[in-house]
Amino acid sequence: MAFGAGLGISTASHAAECQLNRVDLRGSWGQVSFTVEIADDEAERAQGLMFREALPRQSGMLFVYPYPQPAAFWMKNTLIPLDIIFLNENGLVTGIQANAIPGDLTPLPGGNDVFAVLEVNAGLAAVYGISLGTEMRHKVFSKTAPIWPC
Incomplete structure (x- = not known):
């Protein structure tokens, strides 16, 4: 895979x-x-990325719910600062909690119709320009009308 501007932006x-x-x-x-x-x-x-000491730069965890629902995350027992990216059932980014603080018990709400959540290293959403309206492609969105189908 080729990367543009040294940021890991795919040209695939x-x-x-x-x-x-x-x-x-x-x-x-x-x-x-x-x-x-x-x-x-x-x-x-429930386990998520708790107790992990590191996360490779281009890695993350995708949380998938059985149906859209209210969702909030917290950082209990999480050792890595994270960006938490909330998505609807069509694969559209509808919320972002940037730079979540390790160990913080404050609930970080993502909205009422969350279907999936992507956790990546803190700061990467800003580095890449990921924002509200960004589109995600993955097979978990194929049961609905994905905006970017597989």
């Missing part, structure tokens, strides 16, 4: 095949991909 074709361990995000700023672990059951979502 938009027609690239979706992979279960990767999410692609795009916006007017370009496109970026992250290798992800999937947390799609209650136990995995």
Whole structure:
């Protein structure tokens, strides 16, 4: 995969095949991909990235809910500062909690219709330009009308 401007922005074709361990995000700023672990059951979502001491730069965790619902995250037992990116069932970014503080118990709300949440290293949303309206591609969005289908 080629990277633009040293930021990890992918120049790969938009027609690239979706992979279960990767999410692609795009916006007017370009496109970026992250290798992800999937947390799609209650136990995995509860554990999340707790107790991890490091997270590779282009990696993250994708939390997937069975249906859109209110969601808030906290940083209990989380050792890594994170950006928390909330998405609706079509793969549209609808909220971002940037630079979440390790160990903080303050609930970080994502909205009422959250279907998926991407956690990445703190600061990367700003570095790449990920913002409200950014589109995500992953197979978890294929059951609805994804805005960027696989």
